[in-house]
Amino acid sequence: MLAVAAISIVVDNVLGKEASGGVARPADAAASRHVPTLDRRYVSREAFESKAIKLLDDDHEAVALVGLPGVGKSQLAIRLAEHYRPTTELIRWIPAIDRLSVVAALAELAESLGIQRSDQEVAAKDVIAKLSNDGDWVLIYDNAGSPQAVDGLLPHNPTGRVILTSRDPNFERLAVPLFVEPFSVDSAADYLQTQVEPGAAEEAQDLAAAVGGLPLALGHIATYCKMTGTTLAAYRAKYLHRRAALIRGIERDKRLAMSERGSAVVTTFSLALHAVGRIDLAAVQLIRLLSFLSPAPIPRELLEYGHPWLPYRLGRALADDDTRNASIAVALRGSLLSGSSAGGLRLHQLVADIVRGDIESRSPWPNLGHYVASALRGRWRDLSASWTAGRWAEAALGLLDAATSSGVRDRSERDWLAQLMPHMIEVLRHARGLGIRSGPAIRLRARLGSYLLKRGDYSEALIYLLDAEEDARRVLGDHSATAVSVADDLARALYECDEVDAAQSLRETNIGILQAMFGPTHPHVMDGLLELAAILRAKGDRNAALGIYLECRLYRPTRDNIESSRIRTAARLNIADMLAEDGRYDDALGLYTEVVADVPPEWHDTDEALTALSNRSLLLLRVGQQDEAVDALRTILATRVGRFGETHPATAVTRNNLAVALTWSGSPVEARATHAAAVADYRRALGTRNSTWAIMDANSQATPVKE
Incomplete structure (x- = not known):
C-alpha cells in the first residue's frame, strides 16, 4: 500500500484495488559468479561424473546430488561446473537453503541478463522464463533445504542444465536423484598416501576406515598433517585420543549425540581447529x-x-x-x-x-584459574x-x-x-x-521485514514484522523510532494481506504516536492519514476517507517541498476516484487530467503518475472513449512491464484492465487471452485468497480493477 492510496471506481457494480531474444552473455567475471573454487585435493569420481553428465546432456534431466553431510556433494557440483565452464555462456551458484534465498539469488542474476525489475520475486520469475526459452547455461542450487525451496524456480530448457545438492533425498518430482556415497576405504587410503605420506599404506587404511571415507574428514586430516608436519601414524594416535575425549564429553552432554561418521568429522575438525588456533x-x-x-x-x-x-x-x-x-x-x-x-x-x-x-x-x-596461570606464563588463553x-x-x-x-x-x-x-x-x-530480543535483533528483523515488503513478499514480511513490532514495543518502548517505523511497515503488510481491521487499529495507534512526537502537520503524520484513508475506503467508510483526502489536499506546511507536493497529489487522485464513484464523470476526468498535467517529467513512471493514468483510462471506458482507453492502457502496461516485470501484481491488474478495454472496443479474442494471463499471473503472485484476485476471476470476461 502506497502513500498514494489505491482507490476504486464502480464499473458494472464491482469494486477492487490494485497493488502498487536470448540470454545475453554476462561479463566474464560474472559468468560463473559465486561458484566456489574446487578443492585442490579433489579426487575425481569419473564414473559418477559421467553418469551425471549423461543425464544432463543426453537425457536433458535435472540432477539432484543427495547424500549424507560431508560426502562431497557440493564438491561434485563444483567439478561439474568446471566441466561445463569452457563451453557454457552462464554458470551460476544459487544458495537454496530456503525459498527466499533462491529468489534473492535469481533476482541478482536478473541484472546480469539485462532484466531490470524493482521487485525481486518478479525478477526471479522473469529469469526462469528467460532461461526456459533460450540460452546455454548451468544453474547449481546448492544445499537445497527441501523440494519446496526450489519448486517453481527451476527453468526447463534442453540447452540448459540444472544441478541440485541436498541432504533431502525426496527430489524425484523435480530431478533425478543421484546418491553420493563416501569413498571406499581403499580409495580414501590412496588419497591420504598421495596427499600426506606415500608408502604408509597400513596407517592410511586404518585412518580411512576410522573416518568412514568421508571426504570432509579426509580433507581435515591432510590439512592438519601438512600444516604441522605430522605423519599418518602420529595423526592416528592423536585422532584416537581426541575421539575418546569427545565421546566422554558426548556421554555427559546428550546434545552432541551423533552418528559414527559424524563423530569422525567432529574429531578431525577439532584437530584442524586446534592447529589453526596455534597459528592465528x-x-x-x-x-x-x-x-x-x-x-x-x-x-x-x-x-x-x-x-x-x-x-x-x-x-x-x-x-x-x-x-x-x-x-x-x-x-x-x-x-x-x-x-x-x-x-x-x-x-x-x-x-x-x-x-x-x-x-x-x-x-x-570460564575456569579463571587456567586464565591466571596462562597469563603468568605469558600465554593468553582464548577468553x-x-x-x-x-x-x-x-x-x-x-x-x-x-x-x-x-x-x-x-x-x-x-x-x-x-x-x-x-x-x-x-x-x-x-x-x-x-x-x-536485543536492539540489533529487533532492527535486523525490522529491516528484513521491510525489505521483503518492498519486494512484494507480503506474507513473509508479515511474519518478521509482527515479531519485530512486538519486541520493539516491549524492549524499546512505543515512542521509539524503531517501534514507530516497524508499526508503519506492519500496518502496510496487514493491509496487503487483507487484514484490514488489524491494519486500521495499528494505523490509528501509530498516527497518534506520530502526532505526539512530531505534531499534527508533520509529513509522516499526513502519510499515515493517507494510508488510513485507503483502509477506510476498503471498509466502505467513504465519508471519513473523503474528509482525510480534503484535509491532505490543502496541506501546505511552513516549508513547502516535494514531500508536501506528493501528499497533495495523492489526495487529489483519491478525490477524483470518489467523484467517479458518485457518477460525476466529467469532474473526475477533469481532475485526473489536471493531476497528470501537474506531474513533473521525472515522476512519469512513478506510482502516482501511473495511478492517475490508469484510473483516467478506466473512466474513459465508462464515458465511451474505448479506443483512447486501449491506447493509454497499452502504454501503462508497457511501462509497468519495464518497471516491475511481466508477472508483478500491478502489471497483472493493468493487463486485466486492458482486457476490459479490448472487450468493450470489440476485440474479444485478444481480450480473453489477455484476461487469462492476468488472472494466472495475479494468482501466482498473491494466491487465491486475495480479494483483488477474486474480483478478477469472478467473470470469464475481465472485470475492471481500479488502482
Whole structure:
C-alpha cells in the first residue's frame, strides 16, 4: 500500500484495488559468479561424473546430488561446473537453503541478463522464463533445504542444465536423484598416501576406515598433517585420543549425540581447529562467528563491519585489511573455510553444526584459574572459548546490524541486502531460539521485514514484522523510532494481506504516536492519514476517507517541498476516484487530467503518475472513449512491464484492465487471452485468497480493477 492510496471506481457494480531474444552473455567475471573454487585435493569420481553428465546432456534431466553431510556433494557440483565452464555462456551458484534465498539469488542474476525489475520475486520469475526459452547455461542450487525451496524456480530448457545438492533425498518430482556415497576405504587410503605420506599404506587404511571415507574428514586430516608436519601414524594416535575425549564429553552432554561418521568429522575438525588456533586465534574466533550465519556464500565485505560485540582478537583483526586477510588466509589454508570465484567465503553446513554444538555444550563459566596461570606464563588463553551460544549469536547479529544500517534506499543497497538475506534469516532463527530480543535483533528483523515488503513478499514480511513490532514495543518502548517505523511497515503488510481491521487499529495507534512526537502537520503524520484513508475506503467508510483526502489536499506546511507536493497529489487522485464513484464523470476526468498535467517529467513512471493514468483510462471506458482507453492502457502496461516485470501484481491488474478495454472496443479474442494471463499471473503472485484476485476471476470476461 502506497502513500498514494489505491482507490476504486464502480464499473458494472464491482469494486477492487490494485497493488502498487536470448540470454545475453554476462561479463566474464560474472559468468560463473559465486561458484566456489574446487578443492585442490579433489579426487575425481569419473564414473559418477559421467553418469551425471549423461543425464544432463543426453537425457536433458535435472540432477539432484543427495547424500549424507560431508560426502562431497557440493564438491561434485563444483567439478561439474568446471566441466561445463569452457563451453557454457552462464554458470551460476544459487544458495537454496530456503525459498527466499533462491529468489534473492535469481533476482541478482536478473541484472546480469539485462532484466531490470524493482521487485525481486518478479525478477526471479522473469529469469526462469528467460532461461526456459533460450540460452546455454548451468544453474547449481546448492544445499537445497527441501523440494519446496526450489519448486517453481527451476527453468526447463534442453540447452540448459540444472544441478541440485541436498541432504533431502525426496527430489524425484523435480530431478533425478543421484546418491553420493563416501569413498571406499581403499580409495580414501590412496588419497591420504598421495596427499600426506606415500608408502604408509597400513596407517592410511586404518585412518580411512576410522573416518568412514568421508571426504570432509579426509580433507581435515591432510590439512592438519601438512600444516604441522605430522605423519599418518602420529595423526592416528592423536585422532584416537581426541575421539575418546569427545565421546566422554558426548556421554555427559546428550546434545552432541551423533552418528559414527559424524563423530569422525567432529574429531578431525577439532584437530584442524586446534592447529589453526596455534597459528592465528582470530581465525578460530572467525569460524565460531560464521557458524551462526547461513551456508550461503558470505561476502568478504561483510567482515569489514567491526563492532564492539566481537571478541577482542577478532575485532582487532577485522579492523585492519592486512590482519583480516591474514586470518581469512589461515582459515582457508586450514580447510575450515572455502572460497568462491567471486571472492566470497563458505563455511560447510556440517562444520557450522559442529561448531555450534560445541559452543552449546560448554559451561558459561570460564575456569579463571587456567586464565591466571596462562597469563603468568605469558600465554593468553582464548577468553571467547567460554562464550555461550547467545553471546556468539549477539556478535553475529551485531555484525549484520552494522552492515545493513543504511537500509534499502537504492538498487545497490537492495542487492547488498539480497546477498545478506540468507544470513539475516539464519541468525534471526538462532536468536529466536535463544530468546534474544536485543536492539540489533529487533532492527535486523525490522529491516528484513521491510525489505521483503518492498519486494512484494507480503506474507513473509508479515511474519518478521509482527515479531519485530512486538519486541520493539516491549524492549524499546512505543515512542521509539524503531517501534514507530516497524508499526508503519506492519500496518502496510496487514493491509496487503487483507487484514484490514488489524491494519486500521495499528494505523490509528501509530498516527497518534506520530502526532505526539512530531505534531499534527508533520509529513509522516499526513502519510499515515493517507494510508488510513485507503483502509477506510476498503471498509466502505467513504465519508471519513473523503474528509482525510480534503484535509491532505490543502496541506501546505511552513516549508513547502516535494514531500508536501506528493501528499497533495495523492489526495487529489483519491478525490477524483470518489467523484467517479458518485457518477460525476466529467469532474473526475477533469481532475485526473489536471493531476497528470501537474506531474513533473521525472515522476512519469512513478506510482502516482501511473495511478492517475490508469484510473483516467478506466473512466474513459465508462464515458465511451474505448479506443483512447486501449491506447493509454497499452502504454501503462508497457511501462509497468519495464518497471516491475511481466508477472508483478500491478502489471497483472493493468493487463486485466486492458482486457476490459479490448472487450468493450470489440476485440474479444485478444481480450480473453489477455484476461487469462492476468488472472494466472495475479494468482501466482498473491494466491487465491486475495480479494483483488477474486474480483478478477469472478467473470470469464475481465472485470475492471481500479488502482
